[in-house]
Structures are given as structure tokens and as C-alpha cells.
Amino acid sequence: MPVATTCLTRDQIQSLIRGSLPPTELQKLTEHIGSCSACQQALQMAATGTLEIESLVANRMTMSPPNDSAYWPAIRSIADADRTALTPDTSASFQPEATTAADSDGTTPNAKKPELSFLEPSDDPAYLGRLDHFQIARVIGRGGMGIVLEAFDTHLQRSVAIKVLNPEFAKNDTARQRFCREGRAAAAISHEHVVSMYQVARESDGKIAYLVMQLIDGETLESRMMRQSPLAASEVARMGMQIAAGLSAAHGRGMVHRDIKPANVLIEKETERIKLTDFGLARAADDVKLTKTGMVTGTPLYMSPEQAMGSDADEKSDLFSFGVVLYEMATGKSPFQAPSIVGVMKKVMDESPEPPHRVNSSIPRKLSDVIMALLEKKPDDRPESIHSVATVLAGIVTEFGPISPLQVPAIKANDAKRLSGKHRTIARRVSYIAVAIAAIGLITLGAVLGGWIFTGEPATATNTPSTDDARFPSVLLSGNPGTVLSVDFVPGKEQVAAAIEDGSIRIWDIQNQKVIKNFNAHRGLIWMVHYHPTRPIFATSGDDGFVKLWDANTYQMIREWKAPNAVRGIAFSPDGSRIVAGDREGTIHLYDIDSGEQVGSKTQSGAIFGVDYSSDGKWIATVGTDKTVRVWDASSLEERQSFTGHKGPIYDVAFIPDGSLLASAGWGKVIHLWNVDTGQEVAKLTGSQSDILGVTFCNFGSHLITSGQDGITRIWDISDGHEVAKLGGHESSVHNVSLDSENHRIASSGRDGNIRIWDLSVLSESK
Missing domain, CATH: 1.10.510.10 (Transferase(Phosphotransferase) domain 1)
Known part of the structure; x- marks a missing residue:
């Protein structure tokens, strides 16, 4: 194969970069480049497109310039440019840890650069500009096909990442197709370990195409x-x-x-x-x-x-x-x-x-x-x-x-x-x-194993409950942007509040099945949303370590408390004066609602997953990774009792309304019922086919409701320990259940992004 004896022309270099040369000419020119430093430099300078690497690999035995040749950096430049052109920016939804008011070149946020000339002026000088209803805060990264921006969505009141197609490529059909395909491909995937794609859009005049996606801090x-x-x-x-x-x-x-x-x-x-x-x-x-x-x-x-x-x-x-x-x-x-x-x-x-x-x-x-x-x-x-x-x-x-x-x-x-x-x-x-x-939770066993009666002997299972029990009709609230980790009823209204994994709170109108309010509450995952027992306020807790108090009418934050690490379980005292929170390092935090002061703290072993107050306000129960149920004096936080018997982490705990019993559940598929006064275990309820993530009692104390990893919400009769019903409808894990005691309903929140409102009136009518 002859080797090119003269340096490559500009057209040849561009053809080489584009991969449009026939194989014979490609090999001849690449062999020349392997020994010509001038062409290597020209190739590096011009490398902005794609490379047909297959031909290089196919001839790897006959074409191999020395390892120290500048040919290899040139080829890497082409490969890097190829990857950049095909994948606009690997940090499209990534927010670096360091966030400053100026870019690396020292310019202030509102100093618009030439590459941002497509932005409309913002009425807020803190922003670089505006793209439709998005206020642009800063440039996150740049890629071969566009630029990635951090923005604030003024409609949904949340921070997002926006990937904007470079106007140079907007007229290129292939580039535009690839860009839009990225958005459609990602938007079709809804999973907690995939960055969420919110929107594929064009600016009002149609010249700018852009993707709106989840902003990741990490x-x-x-x-x-x-x-x-x-x-x-x-x-x-x-x-x-x-x-x-x-x-x-x-x-x-x-x-x-x-x-x-x-x-x-x-x-x-x-x-x-x-x-x-x-x-x-x-x-x-x-x-x-x-x-x-x-x-x-x-x-x-x-x-x-x-x-x-x-x-x-x-x-x-x-x-x-x-x-x-x-x-x-x-x-x-x-x-x-x-x-x-x-x-x-x-x-x-x-x-x-x-x-x-x-x-x-x-x-x-x-x-x-x-x-x-x-x-x-x-x-x-x-x-x-x-x-x-x-x-x-x-x-x-x-x-x-x-x-x-x-x-x-x-x-x-x-x-x-x-x-x-x-x-x-x-x-x-x-x-x-x-x-x-x-x-x-992948195994679904066909048989119902039944419950355990209070003597501790197996109860006979009769009439296996249906997962579509007609006695308990439900309303589906779907379309949440990710896992719903917690849900709670808004007192006195036909509404529920949902805590979403993306850090947002959504307020749903149950009758109309519509979102009436959506706002960012935490950076990262929200574990709990919980309404105050008597006042129009609610609390949230998250992986960012914050416990926040919100006005239920205006949705403005009233105050916040910062724990050293993630907070999962929270509960209001029955009189509404305090809130208790348990964090990942095992510390109980007791906060005064009105003064905002932390009035007590106590540390136990392991992470705390669930907390609850007794109905008289005297006791606080905690559970977590140490497999132990603990009952604390609510005033002094002195430990009163501890109950053992779980074989793994405990995910939730609840007092029965009259305070006599305590239910705990978690890893191992077993629900334990404890006598609060004596500390004795009085029952084990079995029959769940998976680990149990949430527990709550009905307002009469006659039934226990649990949510499981298998996607089933179960209702248990406390009098004899048998399973009354199992309610399906979720495609995967049900994280928690919340009780509406006034209207005899429960709400279940799922990993599938759905909420279901179940009518339990038939249970109240039987009492």
C-alpha cells in the first residue's frame, strides 16, 4: 500500500475527520500522518467530528506507528471529539459541589456571554437570562452539541438542568434527530437510578431546542x-x-x-x-x-x-x-x-x-x-x-x-x-x-400463610383475600416524578401531600385527581411529610438532614432545624407543641414548635428509621437498624423499655390509639405487637410475602394496616390476628400508609410513583 508523500490538504483532513474517505485512501493518509508532525498538528487542530475507528482496528497488524508518535494524541483528539459530538455533555444533569457567583473566567452571573445570546433578558439581575419560563442561573458544562445550564422552573418552582442544542447544529437534521432522541429515550425511562427527563422542547420562536432534566447535586x-x-x-x-x-x-x-x-x-x-x-x-x-x-x-x-x-x-x-x-x-x-x-x-x-x-x-x-x-x-x-x-x-x-x-x-x-x-x-x-x-421483593409466593393469634399458635387461613377487594374502593393519583416515599392527608380538605424522591412536595386534589401545588422542599430525597394535629402547618424531613416546618396555606417555610445527617422518621406530639425526629446516626432530636429550640436529644445505637408518639404524649417509640424497639420518656428522653425479637432492621413503629400496644415491623416479614406496660410480646402477625415498610392503626384500634415491599397494603384484625384483606394496585414497593381518621380512609405511597386512596368505611361500619 503506497504511502501519501505530500501533506494532507484541508479537504482531506476534514474528510478524514468525517470518516468519508474510502478505506484504501484512509489507510494511505493515516500512515502518512503517523510520520508527519505537521499533519499531526493540523489534524489535532481540526478534530471536531467523527472517526471511522473500525478501519484502524481492522488493519491493526499492518498499521501501527510507534507508541511515542504524535499520531496517537491526534487520534485521541478525534475520538474525544467524536464522543463529544455524539453525547453532548456527560454532566448534563450534574451539579458540581462547588457553586460560586462567578464563572471560572471571573464574569458575574448576569454578564451574558456570546454563546448565551439566545437567552432573553431576565427581570432578575441574579440570573444570566431567560429561556421561555426558565430563569438561567449558570453554565454547568459544555459539549460538542450544546451547552448545559442550571435553571429555575418558574412554573413548577424547582431547579432543573437544561441541555440546549447548539444553534450551529439546529439546521443539521442528523444532529437535531440525535438530540431529540436523547430526550425521548431518557423520558421513556422512569427509575430511581436514572436521571429523570422532564421535557423536550423548543423555544417559542422554534430556533432553540432544549431538554429539561433533573438537577443532580454530587x-x-x-x-x-x-x-x-x-x-x-x-x-x-x-x-x-x-x-x-x-x-x-x-x-x-x-x-x-x-x-x-x-x-x-x-x-x-x-x-x-x-x-x-x-x-x-x-x-x-x-x-x-x-x-x-x-x-x-x-x-x-x-x-x-x-x-x-x-x-x-x-x-x-x-x-x-x-x-x-x-x-x-x-x-x-x-x-x-x-x-x-x-x-x-x-x-x-x-x-x-x-x-x-x-x-x-x-x-x-x-x-x-x-x-x-x-x-x-x-x-x-x-x-x-x-x-x-x-x-x-x-x-x-x-x-x-x-x-x-x-x-x-x-x-x-x-x-x-x-x-x-x-x-x-x-x-x-x-x-x-x-x-x-x-x-x-421479587418472589411472590402463591400461598397465604395466615396470621398468628395471641397465643402464638398459627391461625388457620380461610378465604384468601383478593388483591382487588371490592369492599375497599380506591382512587389512583398517578404521574408523580419518581418514588413517593410518604403521603399524608391534609386535615379538613379533600387533599393529600406527597413527599417525592426528587425533593419536591406535591399537593393533590383527591376528587379531581389533579396536582394543585408543587414546590421544592429539600435537596434530595424527602423521607416524610406529616401534618400538625391541630394547626394548619406540616413538617418534612429529608436526606439533607433538615426538618422543616411549612405553612399549610401559603406553603412558605416557617422554620427549619438541621441535624448532622439524614433524618427519616418524624412525629408531632399529640398536643402539637413538639416534634421528634430520628437521624441516620441514631440521635433523637426533640424540637419546640414555637420557640424553634432543640429541647432534648438522645443517641442510641444504629440508624433510626421510625418514630411515634403515644396518644397521651408521655412516650416516644423509636426503631432502626439495631433490631430493637425502644420506648422513651417524652419529657426527659430517658429510656423506659426496650423490646427485642426482630431478626433484622425495623422500618416502622406505631402506637395503638389507646396507647396499650405498640406495633413494629421491618425486615423478616413479621409484625410484632408489644404490651407497652409489661414489655411483653403479645403477638406475631405473619403472612406478608415481603419485608414490611410501614405500619399504622385505624382510629378505632381494631385493625392494623401495613405496607410492604411486595406492593401490597394489608389490613389485619387485631382481635384474632388474621389478615382481613390485601390491597394491590401498586407495581412495586409501598413505602408508607397514612390514616384519615375522620373519613375512614388510608393513603398508600409507592415506589411506582403512584398514590392510592383506599376507602375503609366497611371496617368502621362493622364496629
Whole structure:
């Protein structure tokens, strides 16, 4: 093959960058570039498009300039530009930890730069400008196809990230299609471990296309590993489990990510929760390709062998890329390191890395085996689905210690797939899969096991209750932007308030099934929303450590208290003068509503998940990770009693209205009833098919209502301990239940983003 003897013209360089040269001419020109520093520099300067890497790989044995040649930096520049053009910005929804009033160049926020000339002037000088009804606060990042902005949505009163298509590309059909596809692909996926896409829109004059999405406060996995590498085995398993769950949600929608890498994995600052982002390369499997045949897309270090050869990237390709990310997390290095792109791709296709447990002895063999299964060269030898991988990783996570099921991502069981191909033996070796499935709530047993009567003997189950019990009609409130972790009735109104995982509170009109108010309350996940017993105020608590008090009419914050860490359980005293809160480090905080002072605190072992006041205001009950129910003097916070018997974390606790009994439930599917005066366990209620996340009594004290990981709300008769009904309707975990004692209703909140209002009048009529 002759080598070009003269330097490349500008047209040849642009053709090379665009990948429009025929293979023979491409090889001739690249060989010239390998030995010509002038062309290397020109190529680096002009690299703004795409590169047909397949042709380089296909000829890797005959075309290989020296490793120290400037040819390789030039090729990297092209590859980087290719990735930038195809994925506008990996931090599209990422909010860096440092937020300042000036950009890095020292300009003030309201000094509009040329690249922001499309913005309309804002009437608030604190903002850079306005895009439709969004006030633009600052530039988060820039990419080859556009710019990413932090903005304030004046309609929904929340901060968002906006990815704006560069006006230069607005006239390019392919660029516009790719940009819009990113929005449609991401918007089709609703999952707690995928960045939420809110809107795909155009500015009023139609010239500017933009995507509106969730704003994440945190860092990328790439940034984390730059500071800390390798990661602890427990973190590899936990983060991997959540990445896999988010990816499973995408695959369930027929989407392929095609660019799984640490820069596309976000870690929330307060919660350490994983969010998968940048579906700029995602596409439905049966869609028409936007890239031409043979175009390699993605990041070389994380490419699958089939991607490196230019073949279609499917779900199995995502599995390989995910395995590379896990390997790097576990060992601190890439499994396919090489001094050049071609060298990387040769290793990707031909070489298998050393197993992680041999590189890092702290990595368990089970985790190492999963990673190596993902890195199989042949797609058919990899696990059959990311769903099966997520399930296995969840089992590994539980081996590092008990965790809340709320820490385990929602994974829908679509089949009985396990790790497949050459690695079927992994499924047999890791017998803990069954434990993982139970923890996630994937197993639904057909038989109802019945309850336990007060003697402690099994009760006979008769007439298995239906999940669609006609005696308890319900109203569905759907369309919340993520998991609803808590719900409470607005006293005296046909309304409920919902605490959403994205940090917002939504007020729903029950009769009209419409949202009448939506506002940001916390940064990150909100655990509880709870109305005051006598006054028009309500309280919220969140992972940001704040307990906040709100005016129920104006929705303005009255005051806030800051705990050192996340606060999950809160409860008002019956007289409404105080509020108790329990935090992640096991500290009970007692606040005075009117003065705003903290009037008491006490620390117990383990995290606190649930708290409740007795109806007379004398006692406070707490439960959490230490498997113990504790009763405290509400004035002095001196411990009065402790009840043991749970085999795992306890997620919720509730006093019966007359204060004589205490119900506690959590991991292990069992509800315990305790005599508050004697401290004796008086009953165990069994029959739940999953861990129990919420408990409350009806206002008569005759029935107990529980919510479970299996998506079922159960009603129990306290007199004999039998299950009266089980109410379905949620697609996944039901996080809590709230009682409307005046109208004999309960509200259930779900991981599926839905709220259901159940009419329990039939129970009151029977009393």
C-alpha cells in the first residue's frame, strides 16, 4: 500500500475527520500522518467530528506507528471529539459541589456571554437570562452539541438542568434527530437510578431546542475514582447493583445505552445514590440507525468487542461495558490498558484480564466471578440479562451486612433468567441469589400463610383475600416524578401531600385527581411529610438532614432545624407543641414548635428509621437498624423499655390509639405487637410475602394496616390476628400508609410513583 508523500490538504483532513474517505485512501493518509508532525498538528487542530475507528482496528497488524508518535494524541483528539459530538455533555444533569457567583473566567452571573445570546433578558439581575419560563442561573458544562445550564422552573418552582442544542447544529437534521432522541429515550425511562427527563422542547420562536432534566447535586463516578481507587468491595457491589438496576429499566424499554462509563454515572452528594445519565447514544433496538454502517461510537476503554468491530451494540454490549466499569472500580485500573487506541481495542477483542480478586485480594470471589462473566468476549457467554446481574449483586451487597430494602433498587422480575453461557455455574455457586431476590421483593409466593393469634399458635387461613377487594374502593393519583416515599392527608380538605424522591412536595386534589401545588422542599430525597394535629402547618424531613416546618396555606417555610445527617422518621406530639425526629446516626432530636429550640436529644445505637408518639404524649417509640424497639420518656428522653425479637432492621413503629400496644415491623416479614406496660410480646402477625415498610392503626384500634415491599397494603384484625384483606394496585414497593381518621380512609405511597386512596368505611361500619 503506497504511502501519501505530500501533506494532507484541508479537504482531506476534514474528510478524514468525517470518516468519508474510502478505506484504501484512509489507510494511505493515516500512515502518512503517523510520520508527519505537521499533519499531526493540523489534524489535532481540526478534530471536531467523527472517526471511522473500525478501519484502524481492522488493519491493526499492518498499521501501527510507534507508541511515542504524535499520531496517537491526534487520534485521541478525534475520538474525544467524536464522543463529544455524539453525547453532548456527560454532566448534563450534574451539579458540581462547588457553586460560586462567578464563572471560572471571573464574569458575574448576569454578564451574558456570546454563546448565551439566545437567552432573553431576565427581570432578575441574579440570573444570566431567560429561556421561555426558565430563569438561567449558570453554565454547568459544555459539549460538542450544546451547552448545559442550571435553571429555575418558574412554573413548577424547582431547579432543573437544561441541555440546549447548539444553534450551529439546529439546521443539521442528523444532529437535531440525535438530540431529540436523547430526550425521548431518557423520558421513556422512569427509575430511581436514572436521571429523570422532564421535557423536550423548543423555544417559542422554534430556533432553540432544549431538554429539561433533573438537577443532580454530587459528583461523577469518574471523579470519585480519581480521589479514591480502588473502591471498597462493598461499595463496588452497592454502586454496581444500582447501576445495573437503572440499566435494567432502560433495557426493559428496549433502550441500549451504548456508552456506559464512569463519567456517565452520577453519585448524589447526600444519599450516595447512583444516577445513570447521558442516553445520547441510546436508541430503541428496532429504530433506523442515525449513524452510518461501520461507525464506532462510545469510549474505547469501555467498548465491547462487537462495538470495536463496528457491529451493532445491543444489551449484551452494555453488559460488557458495565463489566469494565466494575473491574476498574474493584482494581483501580482498566482491564484493557494500552498506550494507544488501537492497542486498547486489540486487548478488548483478544485478551482477557486478570480476575479482580487476584489483582485486589479484598474483592470477594463471588464479585470477581460476576465481573469476569460480564467481560466474556462472546456476547452469548455473558449473563443473559442485566436484570439477573442486578439480582446477584443485591445478594452480594447483603453479605456485607443488613441493609434497608429502600437501599435495594426496584427490579422488575420479567423472567427466571440467571447468569448464563459459560457462567451458569456462578448462579449455582452464589446460593445467596435467593436471599437477594427476597430482599428485593421479587418472589411472590402463591400461598397465604395466615396470621398468628395471641397465643402464638398459627391461625388457620380461610378465604384468601383478593388483591382487588371490592369492599375497599380506591382512587389512583398517578404521574408523580419518581418514588413517593410518604403521603399524608391534609386535615379538613379533600387533599393529600406527597413527599417525592426528587425533593419536591406535591399537593393533590383527591376528587379531581389533579396536582394543585408543587414546590421544592429539600435537596434530595424527602423521607416524610406529616401534618400538625391541630394547626394548619406540616413538617418534612429529608436526606439533607433538615426538618422543616411549612405553612399549610401559603406553603412558605416557617422554620427549619438541621441535624448532622439524614433524618427519616418524624412525629408531632399529640398536643402539637413538639416534634421528634430520628437521624441516620441514631440521635433523637426533640424540637419546640414555637420557640424553634432543640429541647432534648438522645443517641442510641444504629440508624433510626421510625418514630411515634403515644396518644397521651408521655412516650416516644423509636426503631432502626439495631433490631430493637425502644420506648422513651417524652419529657426527659430517658429510656423506659426496650423490646427485642426482630431478626433484622425495623422500618416502622406505631402506637395503638389507646396507647396499650405498640406495633413494629421491618425486615423478616413479621409484625410484632408489644404490651407497652409489661414489655411483653403479645403477638406475631405473619403472612406478608415481603419485608414490611410501614405500619399504622385505624382510629378505632381494631385493625392494623401495613405496607410492604411486595406492593401490597394489608389490613389485619387485631382481635384474632388474621389478615382481613390485601390491597394491590401498586407495581412495586409501598413505602408508607397514612390514616384519615375522620373519613375512614388510608393513603398508600409507592415506589411506582403512584398514590392510592383506599376507602375503609366497611371496617368502621362493622364496629
